[in-house]
Amino acid sequence: MRWTADQLYSGAARWAAIGELKQAVTSIPVLGNGDIWDVTDAIAMVEQTGCDGVVVGRGCLGRPWLFRELAEAFAGKPITPPPGLREIGSIMIDHAELLVEQFGVERGIRSFRKHTSWYLKGFVVGSLARRRLNLTESVEEVAGVDLDQDFPGAAARTPRGHTHGPRPVKLPHHYLNDPDAMERLPPGASLAVSGG
Ligand SMILES: Cc1cc2nc3c(=O)[nH]c(=O)nc-3n(C[C@H](O)[C@H](O)[C@H](O)COP(=O)(O)O)c2cc1C
Incomplete structure (x- = not known):
């Protein structure tokens, strides 16, 4: 296994x-x-x-x-149609603002950059706007983009997150055979960050 x-x-x-x-x-x-x-x-x-x-x-x-x-x-209710690009633009801004509130501008915006490509997947946005959004240093509007686009349904199934696995994981020697290994990690070895 x-x-x-x-x-x-x-x-x-x-x-x-x-x-x-x-x-x-x-x-x-x-x-x-x-x-x-x-x-x-x-x-x-x-x-x-x-x-x-x-x-x-x-x-x-x-x-x-x-x-x-x-x-x-x-709940057996009808499904609300997904937002179009205009609404997604404002969801993106809300998302970026919440990250900034949580982590400050530098870390919040850096962390938001990867989300821009996921939000925009399947939309006709243009490489320049995509690049600008990936480099953005502040919370800003999705400029220069045709916002009147419906959600591109099929794009929802495009794999997101890491797509280059499998990848070997490095662990301390005997780590997997030793049930107490977690107790003996050096300070700072385990960070409270998501592994996704
Ligand atoms: C952004 C992100 C962060 C995640 N962080 C963790 C984590 O910290 N610990 C963990 O065990 N799994 C983590 N996962 C894995 C998920 O809990 C889940 O098991 C995995 O993504 C498979 O589900 P999926 O096919 O719906 O993505 C993360 C996944 C994502 C996408």
Whole structure:
């Protein structure tokens, strides 16, 4: 069996294993995770595995309204159509402002840059505007772009996040055979940052 960190998103999530887990575990809810890019995936995951709910990773990158769609789908309500580019522009600004509020301008904006390409995936934006947004130093409007574009549906399924796995993970010697290894990490070796 390979380790998830080593696979770095290569291959496909084994939903059958989630189904087996759900059969075996009856005392607590089981949440399914892996390769949920849109509402149809989420419904298929629940139908195929019997899991009690789903967890989304890469599917919400550049598509935060996916959670609204999931809530609507599981409540049996009609799904609100995805935003067009004009509304996405204002969602991007809100997102960037929240990051700046949380982390300050330098780290917040740097961290936002990767989100711009996810938000704009599938839209006709032009390489210059994309480049500007990737270099931006401040929260600014999506300028020079035709904002009257509907959401390009198929782009929602384009893989986002890391796409160059598998990649070897370096661990301290004997780390995986030693249950107490975490206790002995040198100070600063474990950072409170997401591994995504
Ligand atoms: C931005 C991001 C950050 C993540 N951070 C972590 C993390 O800190 N620890 C972890 O175990 N998994 C982390 N994951 C992995 C997810 O929890 C999830 O298991 C994985 O992305 C597979 O689901 P997906 O196919 O919906 O992306 C992260 C994923 C993403 C996209």
